[in-house]
Amino acid sequence: MEFEEKLLRKFSRNYEKYYPVKQLKSFGYKRYRCKSCGNFFWSVNPRDFCGEATCMGGYVFGKKLGKKSFKYFEVWEVFSRFFKKYGYVPIPRYPIVSRWYPELYFVVAGINIFQPRIINGEVEPFEYLTVERQFCVRFSDVDIVGYNPKSFSGFIMLGQHAFNTKEKKTYFKEEGIEQIHKFLTKxxxxxxxxxxxxxxxxxxxxxxxxxxxxxxxxIELGNQVYIQYKLVNSNLREIENKTIDMGAGMERIAWAVSNKLTSYEVTFPYVLRKLKENL
Ligand SMILES: [Zn+2]
Structure with a gap:
């Protein structure tokens, strides 16, 4: 069995320990098993398949979610304003050349800003609660940009990060999911x-x-990770510095609450208008 599959099985077998079950239940969600991939998921209404497009038979686009809509950069404004209420501090974006992190040439996720030294506990976080809009590159997606309506060679990742150390505790799973759920719904x-x-x-x-x-x-809107282990000789070792690492594509969020067919229309409206004029 692959390492990843083993890990997911370990977490799902003991799901009440690893996932923020209390909050998900309080929002009215129930746990189901996907009839396609066999993985577990949470939904308000019963359904046969998890949220993955490959299990559902494809993704739906151009169907607006919710009643509100925001322009591309308004998403950052409402995101940072909302998280400030919980004490998160907006921080400036970092360069995309990751000089501080020798394992990477380029920043591919918001968490890279804090790797390796803050995540592994060598250095105290400069802020314990942060939100950011970090430009990230995805060279692996270059070939599919334009072939589907949602891929970019570079995009802005909205990040929510909560750090915990031996001396100072902030938020972890239950608070983290409550905050992101309220952001999505409210x-x-x-x-x-x-x-x-x-x-x-x-x-x-x-x-x-x-x-x-x-x-x-x-369509995946984002992912909230609860970093709580490090890998030592293929074994999981619990770490003191537990971290919430939530990342969500700003283009994806702005697109999801719009009625546009592609995320490019939301992200580059002026460029596309000009291109159409010159067709
Ligand atoms: Zn599935």
């Missing part, structure tokens, strides 16, 4: 019935933990 206006939370996991830079992906219409 701020963006997406109905709870339209959101599926998939049980998942994340592994990167020697650290790992369970995660909750949030999806709608077969």
């Amino acid at each position: 701020v963006l206006g997406i109905k709870p019935e339209e959101i599926v939370y998939n049980e998942s996991f994340w592994y990167g830079g020697g650290n790992l933990g369970p995660s909750i992906e949030f999806l709608s219409n077969g």
